[in-house]
Amino acid sequence: MSVDEKTVRRIAHLARIAVTDEEVPHLQGELNAILSFVEQLNEVNVEGVEPMTSVTPMVMKKRQDGVTDGGYPEKIVQNAPATEDNFFLVPKVVE
Amino acid sequence: MTELTHLTIAEARDGLKAKTFSATELTQAHVDAIEKARALNAYVLETPDKALAMAKASDERIAKGEAGALEGIPLGIKDLFCTEGVVSTASSKILGNFNPPYESTVTRNLWNDGAVMLGKLNMDEFAMGSSNETSAFGPVVSPWRREGSNVSADASGQIEGTHLVPGGSSGGSAAAVAAHLCLGATATDTGGSIRQPAAFTGTVGIKPTYGRVSRWGTVAFASSLDQAGPITRTVRDSAIMLGSMASPDPKDTTCVDLPVPDFEAAISRGVKGLKIGIPKEYRIDGMSPEIEQLWHQGAEWLRAAGAEIVEVSLPHTKYALPAYYIVAPAEASSNLARYDGVRYGLRENGRDIVDLYEKSRAAGFGREVKRRIMIGTYVLSAGYYDAYYVRAQKLRTLIKRDFEEVYAQGVHAILTPATPSAAFGIGEKGSGDPVEMYLNDIFTVTVNMAGLPGIAVPAGLDAQGLPLGLQLIGRAFDEETLFAAGQVIEDSAGRIKLPQAWWA
Numbered sequence: 385m386s387v388d389e390k391t392v393r394r395i396a397h398l399a400r401i402a403v404t405d406e407e408v409p410h411l412q413g414e415l416n417a418i419l420s421f422v423e424q425l426n427e428v429n430v431e432g433v434e435p436m437t438s439v440t441p442m443v444m445k446k447r448q449d450g451v452t453d454g455g456y457p458e459k460i461v462q463n464a465p466a467t468e469d470n471f472f473l474v475p476k477v478v479e
Numbered sequence: 480m481t482e483l484t485h486l487t488i489a490e491a492r493d494g495l496k497a498k499t500f501s502a503t504e505l506t507q508a509h510v511d512a513i514e515k516a517r518a519l520n521a522y523v524l525e526t527p528d529k530a531l532a533m534a535k536a537s538d539e540r541i542a543k544g545e546a547g548a549l550e551g552i553p554l555g556i557k558d559l560f561c562t563e564g565v566v567s568t569a570s571s572k573i574l575g576n577f578n579p580p581y582e583s584t585v586t587r588n589l590w591n592d593g594a595v596m597l598g599k600l601n602m603d604e605f606a607m608g609s610s611n612e613t614s615a616f617g618p619v620v621s622p623w624r625r626e627g628s629n630v631s632a633d634a635s636g637q638i639e640g641t642h643l644v645p646g647g648s649s650g651g652s653a654a655a656v657a658a659h660l661c662l663g664a665t666a667t668d669t670g671g672s673i674r675q676p677a678a679f680t681g682t683v684g685i686k687p688t689y690g691r692v693s694r695w696g697t698v699a700f701a702s703s704l705d706q707a708g709p710i711t712r713t714v715r716d717s718a719i720m721l722g723s724m725a726s727p728d729p730k731d732t733t734c735v736d737l738p739v740p741d742f743e744a745a746i747s748r749g750v751k752g753l754k755i756g757i758p759k760e761y762r763i764d765g766m767s768p769e770i771e772q773l774w775h776q777g778a779e780w781l782r783a784a785g786a787e788i789v790e791v792s793l794p795h796t797k798y799a800l801p802a803y804y805i806v807a808p809a810e811a812s813s814n815l816a817r818y819d820g821v822r823y824g825l826r827e828n829g830r831d832i833v834d835l836y837e838k839s840r841a842a843g844f845g846r847e848v849k850r851r852i853m854i855g856t857y858v859l860s861a862g863y864y865d866a867y868y869v870r871a872q873k874l875r876t877l878i879k880r881d882f883e884e885v886y887a888q889g890v891h892a893i894l895t896p897a898t899p900s901a902a903f904g905i906g907e908k909g910s911g912d913p914v915e916m917y918l919n920d921i922f923t924v925t926v927n928m929a930g931l932p933g934i935a936v937p938a939g940l941d942a943q944g945l946p947l948g949l950q951l952i953g954r955a956f957d958e959e960t961l962f963a964a965g966q967v968i969e970d971s972a973g974r975i976k977l978p979q980a981w982w983a
Binding site (some may be wrong): 385387391392395396397398399400401402403411414415417419420421422423424425426428430433434435436437438439440442444445446456459461462463464465466472474475476477 | 577578580688689690703729732733735736777787795797798801802804805812816819820821822823825826828829830831832833834835836837838840841844849850852853854856857858863867869870871873874875876877879912913914917928929930935955
């Protein structure tokens with residue numbers, strides 16, 4: 385399978401990365417090089433094989449469902465580019 | 480006396496204990512060496528004041544007889560580990576001046592044991608790369624030069640000539656250890672990012688079993704593959720450092736609740752009676768005869784030390800790299816979704832929220848990272864998920880099964896080359912076709928896909944005088960056998976003579 389320019393633009397939008405007209409053909413070439421490299425996986429018969437979900441056989445650890453941390457909103461927002469009263473600021477989302 | 484920067488961790492520990500020198504003297508020697516080595520671009524952030532304050536505290540603890548396992552040992556930290564109050568960027572513009580209000584479990588463990596932080600080390604952006612060329616801070620210069628090479632540093636610290644890459648993604652870690660700019664460094668490995676740069680720089684690097692080391696507070700690339708480990712100058716030093724980095728951690732659900740073994744004690748075990756497998760599928764077309772010969776030599780060293788060498792088969796080896804380039808980008812596209820210009824890092828304003836996301840991410844991510852996020856987005860998108868992602872995860876099951884079958888035959892560890900070639904020059908690979916660069920990880924990536932431990936140990940030099948490494952792959956949670964066998968290789972090969980400081 386290979387991707388055309390339209391698909392490159394669609395993927396970029398899904399990935400929330402703005403691309404310029406000049407970048408599209410380069411990205412298309414690079415993505416197709418990778419897709420053609422992974423094509424060889426189709427040689428393998430994977431019928432009846434379970435997809436891996438956990439590389440080490442272990443039961444996932446669980447902890448008590450309780451509040452164990454927190455209470456410092458100023459630390460949470462300290463690296464944000466724009467904040468007000470310990471909230472993150474974004475452009476208006478709803479009218 | 481040996482220069483303080485040329486000691487091993489074990490020697491420095493002994494010297495500190497015997498009060499031959501102080502932690503402050505040891506740290507100052509490294510601070511001075513780092514200052515003179517800026518041309519290598521190994522450190523992206525030097526923290527000399529913090530280092531000297533930590534060293535002073537170490538000297539006080541040593542005086543009181545309260546020294547920890549790594550007391551006063553100066554280390555470099557890959558910029559992927561979040562360090563409280565010290566800017567951590569994953570060598571990406573998108574994190575800007577991100578200043579973590581928390582400490583990663585790995586670094587917390589090191590400081591609890593008394594280690595000293597010299598600074599943050601350069602790396603490929605978000606650990607995506609095999610040459611350290613994708614870093615937003617520019618490439619790292621390898622301290623190694625080909626024989627007869629004209630690479631030099633001028634009076635202002637500018638590099639002249641085409642220099643070699645240190646490998647990646649932990650390129651700053653490997654270069655700093657090889658150039659004596661720290662006694663050891665933290666590193667991470669998703670497809671070979673500890674073992675390949677270690678092999679390129681004549682250093683030792685171990686990727687432990689998935690789950691041995693906590694991932695908490697380490698910037699995520701591909702969560703089912705990422706593991707942290709050390710890069711050091713000797714096998715013993717790697718054993719010492721991993722013993723401190725590893726721990727159970729309630730903050731990481733994939734980190735196992737197993738006690739950390741005494742790795743250092745394991746190095747003197749030897750390999751007598753062990754069965755070492757040589758996988759025939761690793762004999763790839765076009766492999767250099769030097770690597771082939773070194774591999775053979777490695778097997779002979781282990782045989783001479785009492786191991787039984789057997790040929791084994793890992794039939795799905797060739798599919799590990801293509802499957803990796805589906806699984807890793809898929810996980811990366813999900814992990815890196817958090818960089819949106821809202822909560823931290825770089826922000827480019829837009830006409831609405833989506834425009835803000837798209838512009839911030841376009842400006843903040845480098846080319847390789849964008850490429851991988853887009854591949855990951857594609858293979859997870861509706862209509863392609865089964866054909867790519869599910870198939871790759873099935874391949875992963877088969878790759879792991881290959882190893883399990885070999886271990887079930889009584890094989891204790893597997894010996895392979897660490898890389899298909901010695902270090903290459905900057906700009907030499909991957910400029911046209913990204914896959915050319917990816918092929919560097921062909922021998923290491925299988926290990927991540929199966930979650931197993933792997934160690935790279937320097938084993939010799941090629942005709943151009945550049946180091947080559949061998950890799951040992953172990954059973955899950957049996958890093959001890961890797962340290963034992965790695966020590967045999969180190970003893971047989973002799974320690975590699977690291978380059979003189981031509982850059983200083």
